[in-house]
Amino acid sequence: MYGHSMGGDVTLQILETSPRVTAATLWAPAVALLPEQVIHFMNKNRPTPGQAEKFKTQYETFIKQYPTSQISSLENISRVKVPLNIHHATADESVPFSWGTYLHEKLKEAGKTVTFYSYQGDNHDIAKNFGRALSRDVEFFKSKL
Numbered sequence: 001m002y003g004h005s006m007g008g009d010v011t012l013q014i015l016e017t018s019p020r021v022t023a024a025t026l027w028a029p030a031v032a033l034l035p036e037q038v039i040h041f042m043n044k045n046r047p048t049p050g051q052a053e054k055f056k057t058q059y060e061t062f063i064k065q066y067p068t069s070q071i072s073s074l075e076n077i078s079r080v081k082v083p084l085n086i087h088h089a090t091a092d093e094s095v096p097f098s099w100g101t102y103l104h105e106k107l108k109e110a111g112k113t114v115t116f117y118s119y120q121g122d123n124h125d126i127a128k129n130f131g132r133a134l135s136r137d138v139e140f141f142k143s144k145l
Contacts, residue, residue: 002025011029013073015082023082023141024085025084025140028124030094074106080110083115083140086100088101089129091122092123
């Protein structure tokens with residue numbers, strides 16, 4: 001399974017709940033602790049003060065109904081049972097590079113099989129190293145068949 005950006009978080013949630021996936025790769029995974037993840041993307045959209053306050057109220061209501069332990073993929077990585085590749089570029093302007101390194105650290109701490117690849121100066125789509133990253137994933141997936 002492949003997940004890029006917000007799809008990285010979706011992929012991680014699927015890995016935590018489905019036994020059908022046998023290996024996965026995450027490119028520039030938008031996986032962070034809540035509410036950091038929500039605040040980061042809200043601020044990127046530059047809301048007006050009224051929009052920001054409304055969103056904050058809605059978010060607080062949501063979190064009361066659904067504790068982060070139920071919705072945060074970072075709080076449930078112990079459920080991941082498959083090997084992973086993580087690819088992240090240092091000049092990613094969409095998803096902080098630190099999120100990729102933090103996810104890698106948390107997976108390693110949880111005893112998961114994970115390989116982290118960083119791409120110096122590349123962007124969110126790993127455009128300059130696309131072929132290299134893709135080749136790494138092809139070899140990774142071939143080894144898991």
